[in-house]
Every structure is written in C-alpha cells, then in structure tokens.
Amino acid sequence: MEDYSKILVMVTGATGYVGGRLVPRLLAKGYRVRCLVRDPSRLEGHPWKAAVEVAAGDVLQAETLPPAMKGVRIAYYLVHSLVGGADFHQRDLAGALNFAFAAKSAGIERIIFLGGLADASSSLSEHLRSRHQTGFTLRSAGVPVTEFRAGIIVGSGSISFEIVRYLTERVPILICPRWVYTRTQPIGIREVLEYLVAAIETPESAGRIIEIGGADIVTYGQMMLIYAQARGLRRLMLPVPFLTPRLSSHWVSLITPVPAAVARPLIDGLRNESVVRDPIAQRLFPQIQPVGYRTAVERALVRLRASRIETTWRDALSTSQDGAPPVILTTQEGMIVEHRNRAVPAPAGDVFRVFTGLGGKRGWFYMNWAWRLRGFGDRLIGGVGLRRGRRDPNELRPGDALDFWRVEAIEENRLMRLRAEMKLPGKAWLEFRVTPRRKDCSLLTQTVFFAPKGLFGWLYWYSLYPFHRLIFNGLVKEVARRSVLADDL
Secondary structure, X not given: OOOHHHOEEEEEOOOOOOHHHHXXXXXXXXXXXXXXXOOHHHHOOOOOHHHOEEEEOEOOEHHHHHHHHOOOOEEEEOXXXXXXXXXXXXXXXXXXXXXXXXXXXXXXXXXXXEEEOOOOOOOOOHHHHHHHXXXXXXXOOOOOEEEEEEOOEEOOOOHHXXXXXXXXXXXXXXXXXXXXXXXXXXXXXXXHHHHHHHOOOOHHHOOOEEEEOOOOOEEHHHHHHHHHHHOOXXXXXXXXXXXXXHHHHHHHXXXXXXXXXXXXXXXXXXXXXXXXXXXXXXXXXXOOOOOOHHHHHHHHHHHXXXXXXXXXXXXXXXXXXXXXXXXXXXXXXXXXXXXXXXXXXXXXXXXXHHHOOOOHHHOOOOOHHHHHHHXXXXXXXXXXXXXXOEOOOOXXXXXXXXXXXXXXXXXXXXXXXXXXXXXXXXXXXXXXXXXXXXXXXEEEEEEEEEEEOHHHHHHXXXXXXXXXXXXXXXXXXXXHHHHHHOOOO
16 A cells, blocks of 8 residues: 655645645645745745745746656646635636646646535536636646535634624624525535545546535524524524525625625525535545534634634635735835834734734824724725734734735744735835844834825825824834833724
C-alpha cells in the first residue's frame, strides 16, 4: 500500500476560508504541502506558514503555474472569483483552464475541487452554473478530478453562515422572500474538510462528482429559525412577494457585513435546491458521518464565543482594491504623506498591543461616532462599511479584514499597516509604527498615505483635511494614553 504522506500536495486558495483550514489538517496527516498564492505575505501570521512550501503564482497568469507545480502529485483547486465583479464567471473559467493544462503538463495525478451543490438539470443561477462549469473545465485537460459539490457550509466565518447569523441576530421580524422556502442540505465545515482530506487516500473518488451534505434537509427559513432557537431568540417570519434577488442583496448588505455585489449572485442561487441526490459519498467515505444543522450551528457558536476563528470569508475578499498586492510606500509626486509622532512612556509591546486592538467591537478609540458615520456613508454608496469587523479581537495577521481596512503588514511589536477598502477617489493607507527609545519609553509614529485619483481626489482630501487632522491627532493621542494604562483597551 502506498505511503501517501510522502507525496507533495498543492493547495490553491490557501488564504481563503476553506483553504486556510485545509492546510493545517493536511500537515497533521503528514503530507508535504505547497501553497500557491498571489502574494506570499498573505500567509504571514498563519501558525502553519513555516511548515509549508510557498509558491508565488496566479491561476489567471498561466506562465506562473509550471514552476509552482514541479513535483506536485495532488492539487486542490479552491479558487473562486466571485468578488472579482460581474465577469466572475469568465475569470473562473479562465483560471480553471490555465490550471487544468498546467497540471496536465506537470504530470499532476489528480485535482480535488470544491464546487456548488444543485441539480444540474434545473435552471441554475449564474453562480452555480459557474461552479459546475469550473469543474467541467478542470476535467477538460484529462487530469482526473474529484469534484465535491456542497451547498451551505456552516462554520464560524463562513459567508453563508454569516448571512444567516446577522439577519437572525439583528432583525426581530424576518422579511422573507420566496427563496426562504427553498430546500437545502447544509453541511458543517468540519465534515467538508474531512471529505477533502480523505479524498487523497481514496483513489476510487477520482473522476467522480460527489455530492456532500449534512444530516438534515431544511429550508432557508427553517435555518434562520433553528439558529434563533440555538441563540435563545424569538423571531417572526413575514413573507413578502416583491423582494427580487437584487433587492434582497441590498437588504443583506444593509444588515450584514456582506457587500451587495457579493450577496447578489449568492442570493440568486438560493432559488435552486441544494439537496444531495446521489449517496455516493456514503459509499466512498463511510467513516465520515455528517452532523445535523443544529449541531453544526452550535459548534460554530462555540468558536465564535471563544474568538477561535481560524479563517473567515473576509480573508479571501478584497472588495474595493481587487486583491491589490502590497506596495512599498515612499514619498513621491502625487502621494500625500502625513506623519504624527508622540513619545509614549510605555514599552513598545504595550503600544503595539493597543494600536493592533483598533476596530471591530472596540471601535476606533477617538470620535468613534465619526468612524461609524464614515462607515455608514460607505455602505450607502456600495462600499464595505464597518460591518466586517475583525476575525479575532486580539490577533491580526496580513490579509485580515479590519472594518473598512485590510491588514497589509504586521511586524510584532513594531508595525501595523492598513490599506483602505472603503470607496475613495484614490488609494489610502494608515500605518502605526513603534520604536523603542529606552527602558519603558517608545516613539509612536502614525502615518497617513493618500494617493489621490484625479482632481476629485485632491478636492476630497483637502476639503476634509480639517476633519481628518482632528481625528488622526486625537487617535494617536488616545493610542498613547491607553498604552500607558497598559490594560485599558
């Protein structure tokens, strides 16, 4: 019997929700793992980063794939271009085509893909059709593909679970369009990962489409009511006939952290039943026993209460900068740079702990109402606003969403740089840096970078300059004050 632990496994989408959880489980099984990522810095902060090989590459840039695939025998394809805009379908197919032929040329023995569950004979939404056609495209080069098809994935940080959670938590009367009566078979993230890992040592799964789901078949309305029961909430459901997917997506965007542009294709897919019709998963993987929806919800809530969230849907989404890689910021023509320095009678570690604690439920320390107002305005014009919060109240890593910022760089006890993802006429960064001076004394430097786009960008900056100056001056003072108190976050 072959020792599968000796083979090299590639994981695409390692910075995403599923991929970021799959990698440590593959390592725990003894596999050698190589992560294909567009920006290797996005893996910084993951506890397993030192245990994997990192290859820089992009499935949309075919020339980057052959060197990254050298020596790989099994490849996981966990890439989805949903956030890429209206052309996500074309991007999905282009990436899959590049990957399939590169895998064939590299001698990869199998591709394992996670797609979407729905009856292929029905009138599929664009999102679900894209998922099915991505699987077909991956098979087109002749490499055997194990394609898992899952519906709603229930877990802390899952985009589908987040929509259900926020709608149920925040709205006492649930406004219900027709899609709440659609049946689905939700599955816990733990079981999804078990299937993905087990596929390597199940050669019979090669060349098959395998539908996977949990123990319960429920409607979306029942999902929200069961969640409410698990949380001890009382909720009423009010059916309405007029909520189209477009209107529903704006309603979801208003109530939840999920932007309308992402919510719309997902909601459009809710008209399609996602129920397992072929029980082949039970025959191929009898050791995996999926739990019911209520159990999966309770597991997710335990992690949320303990702030033990490995990955979130936000990790993979850059909703306004389209996944822009980090840049080296320098003072140059066209770049506005403002520095604020403040001596702090506290160790560098205490200062670092305070400014990395910004955002989320703690807020922004100074004039938090103004930050909330800015977030509300951003939501009104289609931006992400403040509702994304943060993955963990105390820990940050590169790639994390932080309200309407993205963590671009973290250096322990030294630096945090955030890239703006709110709607702006330009690009903006906010950086905090702490430098030890002497025992129990540090220099705190706050830097604001703004690269205006056109005349409107310049007008935007200077018209708001007095307000920005007030807020950023107050913020650096408050960070310094809390650093001295040490335990006051």
